[in-house]
Amino acid sequence: MKFDMTAVFQRLLDEAYRVVAALPLLIFALLIVWAAWLAGRWISQRAWVAHASKSNPFLQDLARTTVRWFVLGLGVLIALEIMQATALVGAVLGTAGVLGVALGFAFKGILENYLAGILMSVRQPFSPRDHVVIDGNEGIVVALTSRATVLMTLDGNHLRIPNALVFGSVTLNYTRNPSRRFDFEIGVGVNEDLIRAQSLGIDELTRIEGVMDKPPPRALITALGDSNVQVAFHGWVDQRAHEFLQVRSEAIRRVKLALERAGMDMPEPIYRVQLHEARKTEAGKDATPGREGSGAGVSKPVDTRATKDVLEQIDNEQQSHPQNDLLDPAAPRE
Template identity: 70%
Template structure:
C-alpha cells in the first residue's frame, strides 16, 4: 500500500526545477525579445527607404508590396535569431510544417482571390491599357476607369459601373480601340443591277473625301461585295481619327451623305420586294394620305453635324477615379505592352 501512495514531494521538486530553469532563462528570453523588437524596427526603417521606391518605380501596388516584404523578411530573420538564442530551433521545423499545411488549405479556400491578386500584380507591371482607354474585354465594352489589386473597373458606354476580376481580364482577349487612334468604319449600299457600279463607287468615295472627320490617308475606298437578286452590294470604307472626331457620329454622317449623293445622281437603290395585300377602303386610304409631313426636309437646306469627340462619359469617369484615389495601379505615363 505504501508503494501506491501519491508522492507530493516529487511533484513539488519537479515544479521547483522548472521554475529555476525559467528564472535562469529570463535573461535569454529578454535578449530574444530585444532582438525581435530590433528586427521590427530595422524592417520598418528599411521599408521607408527611397531604394524601394525606385525599385517599384511609380507603381503604388508594387511599392506597398516591396515595403511589406522587406519588413517581414527582416522580422523573420530576427525571430530565427531569437529562437537560436533560446536554443529552440527545433520549433522551426514544426512551425514550418504547420505553416505549409495551413498554406495549402488557405490556397484552396482563397484560390480565386489569390488568382486575382497575382493577375493584378502582373498587369500592373505590364500596363496593358491606360485610364480612359476604350476596350472590349471578354465581350464587355467600356472605358477603363481603374485597375485595383482585385478587379479592373470599366465604365460602360451606357454609364454603368462594371467590375471585371483581374484573372478574367488577364487571360481574356482584349480589344483596345484607343491604342491606335485611326479606326476604320464600313457600310453597305444596295445599287440597282442596271446601274453603272464604277460611277456609284466614285460618287460615294468622292462624298466621303469631302466629309469632315474622314481621314484622307488612308483614303476612303469602295468595293463590290455581293450580287443579290435585285441589287448589287457596294461596301464603302473610311477612316476616322478618334482623337478629334467621334467614330459613331462620323459613320452616321457618312451613311447619310453617301445616300443623298447617290439619290442626287439618280442612282437606283432598289428596296427588297414584298407582296402586300391592301384590304382597307379607298376612302380611308385617301384621307390618310391627304396630309403633309411636318418633318419633310426643306429643299436646299444644309444640315451641319458636329463630329467632334463625344465627352459624355468624361465627367462620370473623373468622379469614379476620384473615389478610388491612390488604389489605381494604372500609370498614364508608363510604357504600354
C-alpha cells in the same frame, strides 16, 4: 493505496529551475526580435527600396511590407537559434505550409485577383481613359485597383471586372491606335453601273468632315444578291478629334443621298406600292413623305467632333470616389 507525489514535485521543480535559468536568453531573444522589427521598419522606409517601383504606389507598399517582414523573420530565426529551439522552426514552417495551402484554396479568387493586379500594374496593358473591350464588356477605363478594373460603359454605367478575368481575357483597345476604320454596305440594283456607284460613294466620303485622307476611303463589291449587289464602303476616322459613330452615321446618310441624286436604283427585297397625293409646301417644295425633296438641297452640317459626355462622368466619379489607381499614364505600356 498511497500516492507518492515526490517525483512529480521534483520534475516540476526541475522545469522551474530550467525556466529561470533560461530567462536571460529569453529576454535577449525578445530584444533581438524587437530590434529586428525596428530595423525592418527603418529599412523599408529607405528610398532605394521603392526606387524600382517609384511610379507604382501599389508596388511600393508591397516592397516595403516584404522587406519589413523579411527582416523580422530573420530576427525570429536568430532568436530561436540562441534559445536552441531550432527544432521548433521546422514545426512552425510545416504548420505554416499546411495553413498556407488551406488558405490558398479558401481565398483562391481573392489571391488570383490580387496577383493579377500586381502583374497588370507592372505591365500597364492600358491607360486611364482608354476605350477598351474586355471579355465582351466595352467601356472607358476609370482605374485599376488591387482587386478589380473599373470601367465606365458608354451609356454611363459603372462596371467592375475582376483582375483575374481581365488578365486572362482578350482585350481590344480602340485608343491605342487613334485611327479607326468604319464600314457599311449599300445595295445597288443589278443593272446599275457599279464602278460609278463606287466612285460616287468614295467622292462623297472624301467631302465628309472627320473622314481621313490617308488611308483614303475605299469601296468594294462584296456580294451578289437576288435583287441587288452589295457594295461595301470603308473610311478611317481619327478618334482623337471626331466621334466614330457620328462620322459613320453621317457617311451612311451622305452616300445614300449621293446615290439617290445620281438616280441609282437601290431596290429592296420586298417591294411596296403606295398611292398618295403629293403636297406642296409654302416654298413650293415637294413634301411627299419618305423623300428629302429632290436631293439637290443642302442639309444642315452634322457636327462630328469628339464628344466628352462619358469623360465628364469619369471626372465626377473620380472626384466623388477617390481611389488608389495603379495605372500610370506616363508609364510604358506593353
